[in-house]
Amino acid sequence: EVQLAESGGRLVQPGGSLRLSCAASGFIFSDHYMDWVRQAPGKGLEWVGRARNKANSHFTEYAASVKGRFIISRDDSNNSLYLQMNSLTTEDTAVYYCAREGYFESSGYAFDIWGQGTMVTVSS
Amino acid sequence: EIVLTQSPGTLSLSPGERATLSCRASQSVPSNYLAWFQQKPGQAPRLLIYGASSRATGIPDRFSGSGSGTDFTLTISRLEPEDFAVYHCQQYGRSPLTFGGGTKVEIK
Numbered sequence: 001e002v003q004l005a006e007s008g009g010r011l012v013q014p015g016g017s018l019r020l021s022c023a024a025s026g027f028i029f030s031d032h033y034m035d036w037v038r039q040a041p042g043k044g045l046e047w048v049g050r051a052r053n054k055a056n057s058h059f060t061e062y063a064a065s066v067k068g069r070f071i072i073s074r075d076d077s078n079n080s081l082y083l084q085m086n087s088l089t090t091e092d093t094a095v096y097y098c099a100r101e102g103y104f105e106s107s108g109y110a111f112d113i114w115g116q117g118t119m120v121t122v123s124s
Numbered sequence: 125e126i127v128l129t130q131s132p133g134t135l136s137l138s139p140g141e142r143a144t145l146s147c148r149a150s151q152s153v154p155s156n157y158l159a160w161f162q163q164k165p166g167q168a169p170r171l172l173i174y175g176a177s178s179r180a181t182g183i184p185d186r187f188s189g190s191g192s193g194t195d196f197t198l199t200i201s202r203l204e205p206e207d208f209a210v211y212h213c214q215q216y217g218r219s220p221l222t223f224g225g226g227t228k229v230e231i232k
């Protein structure tokens with residue numbers, strides 16, 4: 001079964017750091033672009049960033065709201081995606097989802113598999 | 125950045141009725157790379173539609189997507205009880221990837 005499972009979310013103080021993990025199973029992880037998406041309580045979805053696949057040199061891209069503070073990395077040998085979050089503020093409080101970009105012929109790469117999410121709360 | 129505006133914010137309908145949800149982009153979405161997701165409380169989003177009009181695997185045919193350029197529509201032909209949820213549109217044609225604010229379909 002194709003699955004993504006996030007972990008690492010917890011309560012952290014403003015200014016602190018946190019590392020989230022996403023474990024993938026049931027598919028060839030190294031073939032896919034992988035993304036992080038977050039959702040603040042009662043709000044919509046916000047793309048955080050992505051790590052491209054090995055064929056694209058694991059190139060990373062970020063939303064402006066997190067660029068310079070968050071780092072996305074991946075370990076294809078362990079089928080894992082990571083999100084290192086630094087200089088956290090209360091605005092970063094959200095459920096964080098990892099998502100797979102699946103290829104659809106003539107329709108590009110869409111988020112076809114999502115994890116269940118992990119909650120990050122930034123508060124003093 | 126391509127800004128997506130969804131309307132209405134909330135749609136109050138009865139089971140069996142037709143739902144029409146709109147997603148408007150601030151500029152043309154490249155290659156019509158527009159997706160729709162369904163999200164129920166406490167759950168992750170689920171892909172319904174990709175490429176503006178193609179249904180994802182296992183999605184019932186009462187869900188259909190249409191549109192191109194800057195105007196896109198998700199239609200649910202006859203609402204089933206399990207369809208009451210929040211629906212998000214997303215463009216994946218240009219980075220940064222962006223989502224609309226969501227439309228809640230609630231039971232009238």
